[in-house]
Amino acid sequence: MSLDSLRAALRDFAAERDWDQFHSPRNLAAALSVEASEVLEHFQWLTDEQSQHLSRDVRRTVALELADVLLYLVRLADKLDTDLLGAAEEKLRINAVKYPANKSRGSAKKYTDL
Amino acid sequence: MSLDSLRAALRDFAAERDWDQFHSPRNLAAALSVEASEVLEHFQWLTDEQSQHLSRDVRRTVALELADVLLYLVRLADKLDTDLLGAAEEKLRINAVKYPANKSRGSAKKYTDL
């Protein structure tokens, strides 16, 4: 399955249930944020180390939460006529300029530069 | 570009900067949630109607925020060895059973059943 076919499947899913009325961009943006927090909920009390060694069961649960994020992300991008992968490519180019490898190597500047 | 090539590009990007040390699943989950909120920030005071008619400039800004969500989502899934599109397909199947079209049509039950 590609992102394109996922987008098409989500359109059909909503159409069959007459759910487009609920899928305004602002509703979808709220849902996207709520789903991303549900991912975080699984990690909130773990150390970095523990988060690297999840049990098989937890990994499966988290995988389905990540899927929820992807579903709303693709749906919202569709409603906004956004080319999600194209925007990701553009963002990669922007980041490559913003964080040149030779100046950013091993540096946490991006991260701790509050 | 596919999700697979995006995942590969993100691996290279982090490796070139020695940033894997920062990319624990729990850090990436926090970043994913923060980026999803940055999407929501653009919509928080808009009506549903307004959110359907964003200006060209705002749509471009939001597209890059959606890209950020996708980048962290793909990176986190990679770190957890999760097949993101496979999980999305599975979730679609789960949702199809949970919300049968003939019983869910036009119903906001999913939505208002707090």
Place this chain on the structure above:
Amino acid sequence: MSLDSLRAALRDFAAERDWDQFHSPRNLAAALSVEASEVLEHFQWLTDEQSQHLSRDVRRTVALELADVLLYLVRLADKLDTDLLGAAEEKLRINAVKYPANKSRGSAKKYTDL
């Protein structure tokens, strides 16, 4: 009960359970964000109008979610030695300068100025 006594109660609660080890500012910040999203979850598919007329049961559920946000907020402020109400007063003063009443009246500029 005042915020001061709530802060004291939360200190005792954590001490009795030896939970301070989990209450690093970064963990508490993640928990705060997750709890705020749980509040949003109740509203994500509602219209503005519907959100103003919650049933008694939903209001009670949401009240306890708001309480969770307050508990983590007070706990995090305590761990950072922050005077929460003092910071709120300061923020009110900042906002009063930023949004003068005579220029901001009825204007959604703050809100739609994306």
Place this chain on the structure above:
Amino acid sequence: MSLDSLRAALRDFAAERDWDQFHSPRNLAAALSVEASEVLEHFQWLTDEQSQHLSRDVRRTVALELADVLLYLVRLADKLDTDLLGAAEEKLRINAVKYPANKSRGSAKKYTDL
């Protein structure tokens, strides 16, 4: 300043600007969630250790972000006619039953029981 006087100040602030029209519970819930994420943003790449030793400047910035969370929390509770401190007291009692001190001491069960 108490939470009661903060609630009154926020009512006046909105009334003077005719902003009640934007302050539906669902809008306020979205804003609350966005502000909580802005707190998290400061911590997302820090280790637990680093998060305990913020610089004076960062602590001041974070204090104002915490204030934003409190402002929206108090405003939303007001719009829902919720007694915020009363709900917090009730939640403390619920948690005391749910996590008895003698059984929860030093245990991360709450935290790792995903």
